[in-house]
Amino acid sequence: MAARLTAYIVALIVSVTLIAGLIVGATREGDGPVDLIVVNGNVYTADGGGKMAEAVAVQGNKILQVGSNREIQRLRRPQTVVVDAKGGAVLPGFNDAHVDLIAGGLAAEQIDLRGADTLTAVEAAIAAWAAANPDREWVTGGGWTPAAFGGNLPTRHVLDSLVPDRPAFMMAADGVVAWSNSVALKRAAITRRTPNPASGVIVKDPRTGEPTGVLKGTAAELVETLIPAPTREERIAAVHAAIEQAHRVGITSVQHVGGSGDLEILDAVRREDELSVRVYAGLAIPGALSAGDLENLDRLRTKYGDDPVFKTGAV
Secondary structure: OHHHHHHHHHHHHHHHHOOOOOOOOOOOOOOOOOOEEEEOOEEEOOOOOOOEEOEEEEEOOEEEEEEOHHHHHOOOOOOOEEEEOOOOEEOOOEEEEEEOHHHHHHHHOOEEOOOOOOHHHHHHHHHHHHHHOOOOOOEEEEEEOHHHHOOOOOOHHHHHHHOOOOOEEEEEOOOOEEEEOHHHHHHOOOOOOOOOOOOEEEEEOOOOOOEEEEEEEHHHHHHHOOOOOOOHHHHHHHHHHHHHHHHHOOEEEEEEOOOHHHHHHHHHHHHOOOOOOEEEEOOOOOOOOOHHHHHHHHHHHHHOOOOOOEEEOOO
């Protein structure tokens, strides 16, 4: 356990220190001092040959040198931070090539039903969150699978027993099927007479015709669109939550796909010097681009240009 914790700590320190990718091999020492040295590690050099090293020296946002403990210790200066990896793994930071930081951070504040493989586990997770968040207008979460319900789809009656007084909405792990309670269905005016929307299905009891609470495809949007949009403060908090999770698994850079509406939020976190993962934000475009669309894309590219930590340009 101690060795594993050491590995995590080393990975976090190196990940936060590095903004650029790993530059392997010895290079000449730069003009400034070495900021960080990690010794006694199993350093994966990522040079394609499967080579390992004992130590690594970091200067600014670059790997200055990898090598033996003796070689790297020679670069030490009074202001250099030295970390003893104690045999732990030292790796380059990982990149997530398709992620929505804000949506992911918001989801971290909701009920996580991933891994809840029995009805008892699902009920316990929902009941615990609802009890711990009595002031939340909606009870939301996701990650459930039919396996937790014996291979069947759940019903609103189960959710009603857990959350009888507030709307509840749980997205399945596949991101296509949703599970709602009776209060949520009522808010959306979904009854036995409600027709299926295009590309969606309101699952109904074959005997009574009443909605079961399961909504497939675009039918889920009938309820989902009623959930209050997160505030600006909640979205900023979501970025911090996502960064914390990224650090936990060694991710140091991402391609964000949340759209242009997220750029101001991400830039606000960057201006506070708290955007400690590198973000390249992609922009959504319509199928047919107008001159106005192109002007807007160019404006955003100019406004959020080639910053070492945060930029846009991909569409």
